[in-house]
Amino acid sequence: MEAKTKVSAQEGQQELVITRTFDLPLELLFKAYTEPEIVAQWMGTKVIKLENKKHGSWQFETSDAKGNVAFQAHGTIHDFVPNQKIIRTFEMENAPFDVQLEFLEFEALTEHTSKLRMQVVYKSAAHRDQMLKLPFSQGINRAHNRLQDIMNTLK
């Protein structure tokens, strides 16, 4: 079966493209991006602000189990066309990564299926590679922590 989510990142380029097909009508897919309480659910973050309009801005905040703020991100909405596109910026706070520009294009495939194309442009090819590596390094970190947990139980 073909993967529903695809990532295309050409060597040496400063952008990447994520595409995904959904078993959802276009309107529901778009709704998942615009209703703060729904965004909060699938992104697993607290939505502080989400102004879905031209010149609007957004702000997310994630806390760990102890209630400490673990992750903060914000950006501005540059363009917003319902059921078609969102153009926005994304920047993590207190992180050594520059702002990135995101083009989100929504498209109906059939009455019940839809597609999202997300093009992300970074400051440089090196910056893009860093962002690509983050889940990889977090994976190593998690494996490391798991190992540590196992070792602790053996103590």
Place this chain on the structure above:
Amino acid sequence: MNLRRDVFQAIADPTRRAILLLLATQAMTAGAIASNFNTARPTVSKHLQILTECELLGQEQNGREIYYHLNAQNMKEVADFLEPFRKMWDERFNKLEAIMEKYKTKK
């Protein structure tokens, strides 16, 4: 030589995994890497040697210093990074899909 098995052996060691993690976002000298560990400098050098031998790390001479970096130069390595990144988005989108299913039936 079975390179694949060597790679797995290389990343089975927690210190070597921690070194890979350190280098995930930036290139560093052996000294800078060693300063992150309580282990003796020669031990860290040995780990760097093993990681370099199985091509997980690359070296670059910069003046008098040698910088180590994650070997993301060839496509296979990029593909290795791509898969966890793809999976992260796939899981996120699966969640989105599952949540929106509920709205479907409500209509």
